[in-house]
Amino acid sequence: MAFSCRAVSSNLRTLQNPSSPQSLPYTPLTSRFFTVKHAFTSLRSNSIPQKFTKASMAEITAPKYKGNVKVFDTEEDLAVSLAKYTADLSSKISQERDSFTVVISGGSLVKSLRKLVEAPYIDSVDWSKWRVFWVDERVVPKDHPDSNYLLAYTEFLSKIPIPAGNVYSINDALSAEGAADDYETCIKHLVKTQIIDQSKATGFPKFDLMLMGIGPDGHIASLFPGHPLVQEKEKWVCSIKDSPKPPPERISFSLPVINASANIALVVAGAGKATALRTALSDESNDVDVLPVQLVAPEGELSWFLDKEAASKL
């Protein structure tokens, strides 16, 4: 079968020395949409009740279908919790199956994975079971500063003992259409060989975990507000040549693939994302201007990891 996404094993070796690397009172969280479920400390440090000083996380109840929403005092706390969540899932699924299929986005999400490469997880996680994929990728060479692969390699993959052949990046020698087709062929093969699970309900690949950021405009992966790609119902992997955010040429998992996931964690930090987040977590519907992030509704579990700046408009 002619697909090339597994060629990443040689890419990984190449990139070990890339030639040019870039290298409460809880009123703020209680609005008409949200109520605080458990709170361990106030998000306003000047009003921390004694019994809430043990940790820095508040759990809020959004509309039920929106999943589990955790708000952290700082992005550092968010990263600590995200590492535990991911490691726990890795441990559970690695005991049940031969592979743990993890899909990552680019952008700020990648830095928030930093605690996973530290003790205790660097030693306790069974990295040999991990299979890593990208929910979207920019169609640029793998040593280009815009490459999501390069970012993940630099910040995460180069720091974990994952077999190089378990990292599935795109073929950067192809056009956007060619790379999307090639990636889809690769994923179909992995579904056929049962490395990736398949949704019984929809037939789409069912990844164990998708770790994704969102853009300030509410985009997820390379599915941008108002772009026809958001409506894709058949393809597993799509290409885009007119991305409103540079670079213009990208590939992206389609929404049905994203929503077939067993677990999705949406990781959002910073005030720049607060407006999109409010729209995403509200119950307000507006069919005209719906944001891609509002359409995230996995078959399995949806979890939100927010810092308090991102949650400031909830």
Ligand SMILES: O=C1O[C@H](COP(=O)(O)O)[C@@H](O)[C@H](O)[C@H]1O
């Ligand atoms: O272009 C992209 O942007 C989004 C969001 O990035 P962030 O830096 O604002 O978190 C990212 O999830 C996606 O993978 C990437 O290609």
